[in-house]
Amino acid sequence: MADGGAVTEAGATHGVSLEVDAVSHEFGAYRALDDVSLRVEPGEVMALLGPSGCGKTTLLRVIAGFLAQSRGAVSVGGVRVDRLPPGRRNIGIVFQNYALFPHLTAAQNVGYGLAARGAARAEIARRTRQFLEVVRMEAYAERLPRELSGGQQQRIALARALCVSPGVLLLDEPFAALDKNLRLDMQIEIKRLQRRFGLTAILVTHDQEEAMSVADRVAVMRGGRIEQLGPPADVYDRPETLFVNNFIGSTNLLPGAVAADGSVRLAAGATVAPPRPAPAGARVVVSVRPEDVTLHDAPAPDRFPARCRLSLPLGAVTVLDLEAEGGAAVKVVRLRSAEGPTLDGPLWCGVREGARVSMFAEDS
Amino acid sequence: MTAAASDLRAGAVARLRLSPPEWPLVAPLGLIFVGFFLAPLALLVWTSMHADAEMTRLGPESWMRFLGDPFYLKVAADTLLLGLKTVALTLVLGVAIGLIFLEASPAQRTALLFIIILPLLLSVVVRTFAWIVILGSEGVVSNAALALGLTSAPFSLLQTELGLIISLAQIELPLMLLPLLSVMGRIDPNLLDASRALGASRWRTLWRVILPLSAPGLTAGCLLVFASSTAAFISQSVIGGGRLIYMPLVIWQQSIVVYNWPFAAVVSLCLLISVLGVIGVIHWLGRRVRA
Ligand SMILES: Nc1ncnc2c1ncn2[C@@H]1O[C@H](COP(=O)(O)OP(=O)(O)O)[C@@H](O)[C@H]1O
Numbered sequence: 001m002a003d004g005g006a007v008t009e010a011g012a013t014h015g016v017s018l019e020v021d022a023v024s025h026e027f028g029a030y031r032a033l034d035d036v037s038l039r040v041e042p043g044e045v046m047a048l049l050g051p052s053g054c055g056k057t058t059l060l061r062v063i064a065g066f067l068a069q070s071r072g073a074v075s076v077g078g079v080r081v082d083r084l085p086p087g088r089r090n091i092g093i094v095f096q097n098y099a100l101f102p103h104l105t106a107a108q109n110v111g112y113g114l115a116a117r118g119a120a121r122a123e124i125a126r127r128t129r130q131f132l133e134v135v136r137m138e139a140y141a142e143r144l145p146r147e148l149s150g151g152q153q154q155r156i157a158l159a160r161a162l163c164v165s166p167g168v169l170l171l172d173e174p175f176a177a178l179d180k181n182l183r184l185d186m187q188i189e190i191k192r193l194q195r196r197f198g199l200t201a202i203l204v205t206h207d208q209e210e211a212m213s214v215a216d217r218v219a220v221m222r223g224g225r226i227e228q229l230g231p232p233a234d235v236y237d238r239p240e241t242l243f244v245n246n247f248i249g250s251t252n253l254l255p256g257a258v259a260a261d262g263s264v265r266l267a268a269g270a271t272v273a274p275p276r277p278a279p280a281g282a283r284v285v286v287s288v289r290p291e292d293v294t295l296h297d298a299p300a301p302d303r304f305p306a307r308c309r310l311s312l313p314l315g316a317v318t319v320l321d322l323e324a325e326g327g328a329a330v331k332v333v334r335l336r337s338a339e340g341p342t343l344d345g346p347l348w349c350g351v352r353e354g355a356r357v358s359m360f361a362e363d364s
Numbered sequence: 365m366t367a368a369a370s371d372l373r374a375g376a377v378a379r380l381r382l383s384p385p386e387w388p389l390v391a392p393l394g395l396i397f398v399g400f401f402l403a404p405l406a407l408l409v410w411t412s413m414h415a416d417a418e419m420t421r422l423g424p425e426s427w428m429r430f431l432g433d434p435f436y437l438k439v440a441a442d443t444l445l446l447g448l449k450t451v452a453l454t455l456v457l458g459v460a461i462g463l464i465f466l467e468a469s470p471a472q473r474t475a476l477l478f479i480i481i482l483p484l485l486l487s488v489v490v491r492t493f494a495w496i497v498i499l500g501s502e503g504v505v506s507n508a509a510l511a512l513g514l515t516s517a518p519f520s521l522l523q524t525e526l527g528l529i530i531s532l533a534q535i536e537l538p539l540m541l542l543p544l545l546s547v548m549g550r551i552d553p554n555l556l557d558a559s560r561a562l563g564a565s566r567w568r569t570l571w572r573v574i575l576p577l578s579a580p581g582l583t584a585g586c587l588l589v590f591a592s593s594t595a596a597f598i599s600q601s602v603i604g605g606g607r608l609i610y611m612p613l614v615i616w617q618q619s620i621v622v623y624n625w626p627f628a629a630v631v632s633l634c635l636l637i638s639v640l641g642v643i644g645v646i647h648w649l650g651r652r653v654r655a
Pocket residue numbers: 027030032050051052053054055056057058059
């Protein structure tokens with residue numbers, strides 16, 4: 001393949017690096033991307049995570065070449081591709097709605113890219129068969145897209161993108177249209193294909209669990225900017241901004257103030273150690289994940305009183321909705337088997353030892 | 365809606381499904397169809413079976429006269445060819461405008477549709493006379509060619525088949541565009557991006573994606589333009605003048621001028637049958653393209 005990744009006998013390609021350098025894009029006066037930079041290493045999966053409208057699709061369309069960015073550069077495998085049309089960027093894309101050609105069979109869809117590149121008939125047939133097998137759809141080769149289920153359509157869309165051996169694969173909200181069980185299957189499927197082909201991939205999602213489970217690194221976007229970029233565990237445990245903290249996983253935000261001795265006095269009535277030093281008198285918000293809140297039946301200086309309003313058993317865990325003094329809600333997740341105080345009486349909440357607690361200035 | 369009302373309605377629907385004689389429902393439409401479509405057609409066939417202009421006796425003479433005369437057969441062939449050539453020209457123009465439509469923003473699409481519909485608000489007579497001004501020897505086309513040095517003498521495209529096809533194409537173009545654009549407007553833009561991302565050229569995307577997906581609109585447009593241009597009595601007579609003769613003109617002469625109604629009926633039926641035949645072929649081609 002002249003412009004594909006190197007093809008090995010198993011049809012495996014080697015992913016290449018992808019670099020986005022200070023890219024901005026404006027729609028009229030509206031800035032959809034604001035100085036975005038990221039680098040995805042060969043064979044790495046990066047998730048673009050952010051709320052709807054934050055510019056994820058726009059960034060993907062700039063990388064794919066459907067949109068010409070206002071400023072900045074995009075490189076694939078170390079080569080600038082800004083001036084290349086989408087078909088020559090060594091990039092495969094799976095659209096959010098799959099965008100299968102409705103008048104072509106599954107096999108014709110998969111072979112479309114090779115045919116467009118002028119491959120020989122026998123070669124097209126061979127690789128089409130091979131990639132239908134890769135996504136386990138060989139039994140459906142002659143079906144039209146409308147005769148396939150959502151998950152099957154997505155497999156065909158994946159095979160179609162992979163069939164031309166791209167060095168980078170872009171996936172726009174690949175699981176959004178699937179129901180919950182199928183979603184997990186497809187996450188596993190995509191991870192399997194990505195490993196097998198050593199693909200570099202960017203996966204767009206607004207679902208943080210999805211990003212965590214599939215990606216090696218996560219870029220959290222907000223209003224056209226990247227707020228934080230790092231491994232999922234880092235972003236989860238050490239959010240740099242309140243926005244990232246709230247967007248990644250659910251959390252309890254407890255307002256408080258830094259006391260003269262450097263400890264944090266929570267408004268709910270407990271004194272806790274700050275995760276990092278802060279100037280005395282500063283008003284802060286402390287973030288504690290629901291799984292890091294401990295329950296006790298006796299008061300202590302580092303515990304605040306609360307009352308249980310609701311308990312939701314969710315399979316292996318139970319989610320508790322507590323009300324702290326002053327009415328603030330506190331969410332707690334604990335194992336169903338965990339020992340603990342009865343929920344009917346007065347409760348005191350503490351923070352699990354060794355838990356990752358984040359602290360932000362109140363006005364951030 | 366209250367629960368009781370929705371129950372009532374569900375009951376009514378169930379009764380409708382259950383009662384076998386549903387014909388009273390279609391009777392009004394059926395009567396209109398029989399009274400205003402089938403009966404006149406039967407009358408037309410009955411008239412055509414008369415041998416003489418006075419309609420005193422039955423006989424195949426009117427049919428024999430049409431089918432046995434090379435002049436009338438040529439008129440029939442010319443009429444169908446005129447339709448096909450007009451279809452070809454509107455097809456090319458229609459696809460070109462359709463591609464512009466595909467690239468246009470929603471606001472531009474609305475403007476484009478407005479421009480396309482605008483001429484429909486003008487009478488065909490007015491539009492045809494406008495073409496006389498354009499195509500005549502003192503007209504825009506001739507003067508422009510003279511000014512550019514393309515020709516040394518003024519010329520007229522009036523009373524030529526080319527002039528007629530050009531004006532018919534303009535007059536019938538909305539009939540091609542309306543079904544075509546409504547189908548093209550529903551093509552998912554991601555399909556075009558997907559085609560590009562897979563390395564297809566613009567031409568390949570046009571032939572492999574846009575045209576096959578537009579096939580229903582193209583077929584409908586071709587049918588409308590063909591049926592309409594073969595029957596375009598006004599444009600054919602005004603632009604074609606006395607020199608170009610097509611079947612609608614023959615029908616008019618036979619029925620209004622020489623009062624030979626049986627023969628006029630024969631020509632009408634031949635026009636109807638041949639147009640239906642060509643429409644059948646276009647329809648069949650359209651289905652083939654899609655499959
Ligand atoms: N073609 C366009 N013209 C104008 N604004 C656009 C266009 N496409 C997207 N936008 C705007 O850019 C912002 C980012 O959009 P998008 O990248 O689709 O967000 P996401 O995929 O993260 O939900 C949105 O506010 C959207 O309204």
